[in-house]
Amino acid sequence: MRYGSLDIFLSVATAALSQGPIAVIMAEDGVELERTISHHAGAGFRSILLLAHPDLDLSATAEAQVHRIDHDVFATSALVGAVNRLIPAVPGRWLYYCYNAEFLFHPFCETRNVAEMLAFHAEERREAVLSYVIDLYAGDLDRYPDAVSVDEAMLDRSGYYALGRPDPLNHNHPRERQLDFFGGLRWRFEEHVPADRRKIDRIALFRARQGLVLRPDHTFNDEEMNTYACPWHHNITTAVCSFRTAKALKTNPGSRHAIGSFRWRNSVPFEWTSQQLMDLGLMEPGQWF
Known part of the structure; x- marks a missing residue:
């Protein structure tokens, strides 16, 4: 599913955050992004949150593996800021974060x-x-x-x-x-x-x-x-x-x-x-x- 912002995701996506471990991937570009998603899906993460620019293309197969969140990936400390927004929403859950590739x-x-x-x-x-x-x-x-x-x-x-x-x-x-x-x-x-x-x-x-x-x-x-x-x-x-x-x-x-x-x-x-x-x-x- 796709969400227009992190605020929207946090307000409605309780099911996506109900079980861990949760992986957060920020796509700075499309380089090896789908392989990154596939790798972490295979690793055993229960949910994968993808932070990406709205214009980034992604195959239907990859889209089905993630909760896609439109995000300003070029902002200063974009990933760190997003992780800090997620932390209070998932107390007790294990979180992992990385970039594409x-x-x-x-x-x-x-x-x-x-x-x-x-x-x-x-x-x-x-x-x-x-x-x-x-x-x-x-x-x-x-x-x-x-x-x-x-x-x-x-x-x-x-x-x-x-x-x-x-x-x-x-x-x-x-x-x-x-x-x-x-x-x-x-x-x-x-x-x-x-x-x-x-x-x-x-x-x-x-x-x-x-x-x-x-x-x-x-x-x-x-x-x-x-x-x-x-x-x-x-x-x-x-x-x-x-x-x-x-x-x-x-x-x-x-x-x-x-x-x-x-x-x-x-x-x-x-x-x-x-x-x-x-x-x-x-x-x-x-x-x-």
């Missing part, structure tokens, strides 16, 4: 769906899942000038690192169990990326509740929800495999002519499996076996 992977996703993963995570008394945004890119930019190729996607197998996250309320001492993560294209081509957009961590999956606010840096106003693990052991982490940075670097006038290739000695083909991501240390199962 981004694909969520969780440990053992080939045999266990996202609802099963979140059920285990909730039993661990956790209300948020740390995700790493892993840059994907086409190996041949002559054939794929927008840097997007699902069939020939590549990723960096190394070059990731973490720094302590300073707490401005505590003399900038590192926050407990919080780190800022870096790597991928935003690290290798950092001269083309604003400093406040270089992190690759995102709390992409979380349980909504009244008073919770998603901040522009993809963290929450509840600091415990920004931690990578609980105090007693490691927890599940997930990966959002994303063409978004590669696409931006190759379409923005300030960077597209400066980049002839994204490939380097640590580029490897992406196998589209959770096992590869776990083997590379780009997500972990925690205590979930």
